[in-house]
Amino acid sequence: MELIEGIPADELADEDLLRELESLGRTRVQTLRHGSDDALHMHTERSRELEREYLRRFPQREIDPQRTREGARAEG
Template structure:
């Protein structure tokens, strides 16, 4: 695949642009899964993984919100 088809390498994106790219790719995931070609889905998966890896590289200290952890999910279901 030519480089121009892959988009800008995630490590070269400014923080705000990286976040915009992540939001856009997550927003389009379901539609790509349901209606994209196999090639489009592969490309989408690859790009999403690249963007997510770069975000995690930049933010290794990120702390999960308690409700988004396994124990937090269990606590929610126990409260019902």
Template sequence: MDVEGMEMGVAPGDLGEDELMRELRHLHATRTETLLHGSDDALAHHTRRTKELETEYLRRHPQREVDPERLRSGARAR
């Protein structure tokens, strides 16, 4: 546990691929509720954990497929 008494979870580098994706999906699914109704500490923890897991995902997948529609040029073309 960290100093605020909240569990920090498994280190992102120690998670298997399926576990990493499950954690990321859960965090993204709970973001709005945490933003709207969580304490300041809960929101800060959520933000830190999301950053940790997203950083690990990007480390593992540096050549991930990027949808051209998600680029600025793709938005202009629409």
């Protein structure tokens, strides 16, 4: 695995992990539109790292029915 800036995901407290994920979500479009290729690659890799850790910690996460195909179709 290549070097990713920041504290390794598995060393973050739950609240810090969530804060990091939210921060990356807010900055994604700006990085995509205006960041260098290296910045975009780093952003993508960090996102993957944090998302994998979230799913490892919370495998039974609550799924919002509206965020599924069936739920979205039922609403429409």
